[in-house]
Amino acid sequence: MRGLDTQQSRMFSYVSPEQRVPADHPLRPVRKTVDTVLTALSARFEKMYSSLGRPSIAPEKLLRALLLQIFYSIRSERLLMEQLNYNLLFRWFVGLNVDEAVWDPTVYSKNRERLLEGDVAEEFFQQVLEQARAADLVSDEHFSVDGTLIEAWASQKSFQRKGPGCGAPPDDPGNPTVNFRGEKRSNETHESTTDPEARLARKSGGQEAKLSYCGNVLIENRNGLVVNTELLQANGTAERDAALLMVEQIAGDQRVTVAGDKGYDTREFVKELRAMNVTPHVAQNESRPAEAQSMDGRCGMRAMPSASGSGSGSRKYLVG
Numbered sequence: 001m002r003g004l005d006t007q008q009s010r011m012f013s014y015v016s017p018e019q020r021v022p023a024d025h026p027l028r029p030v031r032k033t034v035d036t037v038l039t040a041l042s043a044r045f046e047k048m049y050s051s052l053g054r055p056s057i058a059p060e061k062l063l064r065a066l067l068l069q070i071f072y073s074i075r076s077e078r079l080l081m082e083q084l085n086y087n088l089l090f091r092w093f094v095g096l097n098v099d100e101a102v103w104d105p106t107v108y109s110k111n112r113e114r115l116l117e118g119d120v121a122e123e124f125f126q127q128v129l130e131q132a133r134a135a136d137l138v139s140d141e142h143f144s145v146d147g148t149l150i151e152a153w154a155s156q157k158s159f160q161r162k163g164p165g166c167g168a169p170p171d172d173p174g175n176p177t178v179n180f181r182g183e184k185r186s187n188e189t190h191e192s193t194t195d196p197e198a199r200l201a202r203k204s205g206g207q208e209a210k211l212s213y214c215g216n217v218l219i220e221n222r223n224g225l226v227v228n229t230e231l232l233q234a235n236g237t238a239e240r241d242a243a244l245l246m247v248e249q250i251a252g253d254q255r256v257t258v259a260g261d262k263g264y265d266t267r268e269f270v271k272e273l274r275a276m277n278v279t280p281h282v283a284q285n286e287s288r289p290a291e292a293q294s295m296d297g298r299c300g301m302r303a304m305p306s307a308s309g310s311g312s313g314s315r316k317y318l319v320g
Contacts, residue, residue: 045120065108067093068093081105137222138220141257142221145217145242147215147243160191201234216239259281
């Protein structure tokens with residue numbers, strides 16, 4: 001018999017968000033790990049907040065909401081609050097009751113920025129890393145480095161010529177009309193008025209240049225976990241500079257290996273790694289002149305396996 005298309009909603013529900021989330025959902029082990037870390041940080045939170053005044057957003061809920069925004073690539077705080085309003089999975093992860101009101105996006109942003117200014121994010125990362133080390137999930141011998149461009153929160157219109165009084169007065173101070181045609185812009189002659197430390201950069205040829213920073217990670221090769229991060233100005237050598245900074249912070253004095261793509265294939269970088277008791281595994285950049293590449297008599301060349309797993313590909317890397 002055909003069922004009725006009843007539109008009347010029930011006034012009461014006896015099913016909690018905990019029961020709604022499947023037992024094998026990937027966020028369940030993440031929530032368990034996060035709760036363990038937040039419990040360890042409770043004393044730190046107590047010192048950051050005053051005992052007087054109105055209660056603010058719980059720092060534990062702020063950090064859980066921030067993780068959701070990262071995991072699901074939610075592009076804005078306003079959209080995150082919208083998701084928290086009706087998404088039971090998100091409510092369960094953050095720790096909001098079904099009928100609990102979500103926060104105003106501006107209030108959430110201000111509270112989050114104040115929390116992260118206290119270096120809580122770095123301590124949170126280190127606590128998670130300690131859990132991985134305790135479970136023997138982190139290699140202490142074999143690592144990889146990589147970098148990418150992180151787009152700055154600055155518009156192309158803010159990238160203006162340096163110096164006072166340059167250019168015509170804006171037709172609209174709030175949102176001026178800017179014509180870039182025929183104008184040669186570079187980091188030497190221009191800078192952003194809203195984010196002066198951002199640099200105009202692009203990851204590879206054929207891509208548009210954007211105001212960016214260079215984000216870098218050091219990854220252990222056993223389970224692919226990030227063990228260190230560095231954020232530098234995008235100056236052309238930032239990836240190699242950040243790699244040396246992160247490798248220098250590896251604990252112990254034993255010899256380790258560090259792998260990198262062809263962007264790290266320079267004589268200076270490989271020389272610095274060897275001086276730090278590090279064996280480089282760097283992909284050869286055949287587009288560079290031979291004198292600029294890092295190959296020498298101590299380096300052996302091996303073929304990289306193809307993506308399909310059968311045979312050898314054309315890419316090669318050096319070990320030295």
